Amino acid sequence: MSSKLMEYFNKSPRIGTLSTAGKDGKVDSAVFGSPHMIDEKTVVIGLGKNRTLANLQENPYAVFLIMEPGETITDWKGVRVYLKRTDLATSGPLLDGLKSQLARVAGEAAANMMDAAVKFEIIEIRPLIDMGQGWEQSI
Numbered sequence: 001m002s003s004k005l006m007e008y009f010n011k012s013p014r015i016g017t018l019s020t021a022g023k024d025g026k027v028d029s030a031v032f033g034s035p036h037m038i039d040e041k042t043v044v045i046g047l048g049k050n051r052t053l054a055n056l057q058e059n060p061y062a063v064f065l066i067m068e069p070g071e072t073i074t075d076w077k078g079v080r081v082y083l084k085r086t087d088l089a090t091s092g093p094l095l096d097g098l099k100s101q102l103a104r105v106a107g108e109a110a111a112n113m114m115d116a117a118v119k120f121e122i123i124e125i126r127p128l129i130d131m132g133q134g135w136e137q138s139i
Contacts, residue, residue: 002040005125008079009037009066016066018045020055028055034102035064041122043083046098046114053116060085062120067128078128083120090116 012033019029028051035045043064047053056062062085067078089095095117103111 005079005081006037006040009035009043009081014066014068016064018052018062018064020052020062021059022055023058028052032064037122042086043081043120043122044094044098045118045120046095046102047116047118048113049115053118056085056088056118065128073129076128080126080128081122082124082126084123085118086121087119088116089118094119 015031015033016035017029018032018035019027021027030050030052032045035043037043047056052062062083064081064083065078066081067076070076087094095114098117099111099114102114
């Protein structure tokens, strides 16, 4: 993995979708702007009590998709980052750190809505549109 992905993943502002599934196989996709790469193989996100959190408690796998429109579909940029949950904290230093960061950016009210912090390992990276190109060509 490269610092190019980390730079692209963490650029602001940006939003993407985080897709998860519960143990029953039902899929959920939610819009997030908060996932953050803390190093070249780790992503963290803060969550409220929602479907995403419930799914991640049952199934550790997720995909974060970032996309930017282009003039034509082949000009669109983006990346699909496949993730595996390695930690899910409802208290402690990981959650406290994310709440503190959010409070500085969005205020105490927003930070108080965060119920969990999730840490993921990046397990695969794929381009937004896979036409046999490498992911680096898609961002």
